[in-house]
Amino acid sequence: MVDFAEALTKAVDNSGLSLERIQHHLAARGMQVSLSTLSYWRRGRSRPERPESLKVVTALEELLDLGEGFLTDRLGDKRPRGRWVGQAMSLEDMWDSRATDLGEVMARIDRAPAASTYLSVRDRQVIGPDRREVEMHCTGIVQALDDGVDRFLAIQLADPADLGVPSIETGAPCRLGRVRGEDATGFLVAEILFDRMLRAGETALVDYRVRMRPGADSEVCDRRFLRPVGEYVLQIDFHPDAVPARCYAFTRPSLQEPETALNDLWIGTTASTHIHVRNSKPGIYGVRWEWD
Template sequence: MTLRVGLLAEGAAPYGGPVVDFAEALTKAVDRSGLSLERIQHHLAARGMQVSLSTLSYWRRGRSRPERPESLKVVAALEDLLDLGEGFLTDRLGDKRPRGRWVGQAMSIEDMWDSRATDLGEVMARIDRLQPTASTYVSVQDRQVIGPDRREVSNRCTGVVQALEDGVDRFLAIQLADATDLGVPSIEAGPPCRLGRVRGEDSTGFLVAEILFDRMLRAGETALVDYTVRMRPGADSEVCDRRFLRPVGEYTLQIDFHPDAVPARCYEFARPSLQEPETALNDLWIGTTASTHIHVRNIKPGIRGVRWEWE
């Protein structure tokens, strides 16, 4: 069973060059049309295209750009909807951005979720008037509990989130259930944060939840977060990972196994993106408390996690 945890609020930095040209062209076209992003989203949905308000806002602000075939179809529809010439926006995208490199720039949602990015967008679209927030983890710790039946019980996340611009008061936590799970997990938040809107769909396996800070942040200010995801597993657990869209200063992942369910082998792995294979890094020692962990500093965008074998 796979546990995947992400943070959508990790707004990507502008890529510069052609991406900024695309963002500026889209912004001017939207402003000229007089349509809100909500109305644009509604018109696209009427054409059978599901895209989240977060994605549209990211495109406008140059924080990400459309690259997947599904996204490019949305861009073509925008050209028609906004009364632009064919190729007006598409031609401004430039060459496809290199993928899968361990670089300091941010990655897009599509890098981290691949073909599931469309499913994620559909779930996000069900949160009315959702707007992305420019924030990122300074440090984060995950603590996963495995029960006596070898199945995951819960994952608690605590961390420090920093605002990248003024007016940030929340971020989005994302959880993807494994195909063998009995349904999407539940989520709860503890002080000093609390839950906002929550959407989950068994059909896609995604859970998307707003984690609300105890105050509105200015750029550079930080907030503490504390939330717990409770699983509905249907098979043995084998892996826990987190997907980082932006560089993070410090990450700790702790796995607490039940004394009656200790795996035969446990190791750390890394994956630059879903387009590249996993690389096993280090075998991990499981101590007398049936627990193991990894602690990583200066993490680049990508996937980091722990995998284990029962036999």
């Protein structure tokens, strides 16, 4: 039996409609779905699972003149939410209702990058004397999962109280490509370009810095992984004049599942703390703190 991605691709090709026209027809029916999501479904990089997405699939069956169940019957059982390796979580898993906003911003970067994943990544968050975020410095090793990988997408979401989306700059050996940011949605999406084209299995070093525009005290910092990661370090550096009363690590498999507090974190004499995660599953990993 032809799988969902192949069936959708053939149906779209046979219809003569572009993804942009399909998106327009779906919007006329009150269904908002990003071009990147439709593209990922076609390429098998993600698949619809949430109720809202399954409604879109049903609408596609009608729009593309397919029989009832032609696409939905090819989805099979829902993906397991446990320890599965080599597959990607969907944007909906990590961003919930904001996935549509993120997909729209991603779609403004013309070419979706070939698949890659972090082997290791280190984030260093700096908190200023006013208790507000100053910047996030990110370094890591990225491995290509396909041939032809020369970039990846960095994603940052501004807090609701922020004065706007942050800015971003890169350090050697990578450079900055196209950048799309929207104050309305709070998302910043930027291409981080490698210094060479990678084949599957090859690695590249990445280095970029995100400068925040905070409008209120900061209380949390996290990283959302769509794929498993070999090693993750999150370091929080507080200003000596702004040290929180309590700090603890947390994890969350997806936004559809509850947050779990792992343990209290000790803040050292340098007003710094960190978490270290190894061989992590896809999910959300972060640090929360309380000022009083």
